[in-house]
Amino acid sequence: xxxxxQFSDRFKQxxxxxxxxxxxxxxSQTAYGPVLLSVYEKYLEExxxxxxxxxxxxxxxxxxxxxxxxxxxxxxxxxxxxEPENFLHPYLIDGLVEVYLQRQRELGPQAAQLLITTxxxxxxxxxxxxxxxxxxxxKGATHIxxxxxxxxxxxxxSREELGLGDLFYSGTLEGED
Numbered sequence: 803x804x805x806x807x808q809f810s811d812r813f814k815q816x817x818x819x820x821x822x823x824x825x826x827x828x829x830s831q832t833a834y835g836p837v838l839l840s841v842y843e844k845y846l847e848e849x850x851x852x853x854x855x856x857x858x859x860x861x862x863x864x865x866x867x868x869x870x871x872x873x874x875x876x877x878x879x880x881x882x883x884x885e886p887e888n889f890l891h892p893y894l895i896d897g898l899v900e901v902y903l904q905r906q907r908e909l910g911p912q913a914a915q916l917l918i919t920t921x922x923x924x925x926x927x928x929x930x931x932x933x934x935x936x937x938x939x940x941k942g943a944t945h946i947x948x949x950x951x952x953x954x955x956x957x958x959x960s961r962e963e964l965g966l967g968d969l970f971y972s973g974t975l976e977g978e979d
Contacts, residue, residue: 814826817863817864839852841860881914927967958974
């Protein structure tokens with residue numbers, strides 16, 4: 803279990819690793835009760851940048867880090883994320899996947915599960931085939947298939963000819979009609 807200062811230190815380290823232009827993050831209590839979040843960037847004057855001035859990508863990165871690194875008593879067992887590629891650079895997706903995998907190794911079965919919908923070939927390439935489900939709509943019904951069950955997919959992946967993203971794009975991962 804992470805204590806508050808451990809969470810805060812780890813969060814700051816992960817954030818500055820993913821967004822190197824940020825050198826510090828600070829929270830302050832407002833007179834009305836809510837907490838205000840601000841960041842300091844390396845190449846700007848020592849003026850805090852309000853959360854309201856951050857880009858969508860920076861905000862989404864902050865939110866995903868908070869979900870991934872949240873202490874167990876504050877987190878949930880399942881997080882559903884829809885199309886993170888809409889707001890995140892592929893570099894940030896790679897970094898967030900790595901932070902999640904580290905957290906999963908630390909917590910084992912206690913780690914929160916992520917359910918992510920995506921059309922991003924880049925994100926699919928970061929997923930283990932064991933954890934990938936493909937949804938498709940056929941004749942008005944939604945079908946879910948597991949590409950790990952397809953022998954030809956396993957063979958192509960074992961030869962390292964194509965990645966999962968390429969196979970997804972080609973339609974090979976979809977279930978049978």
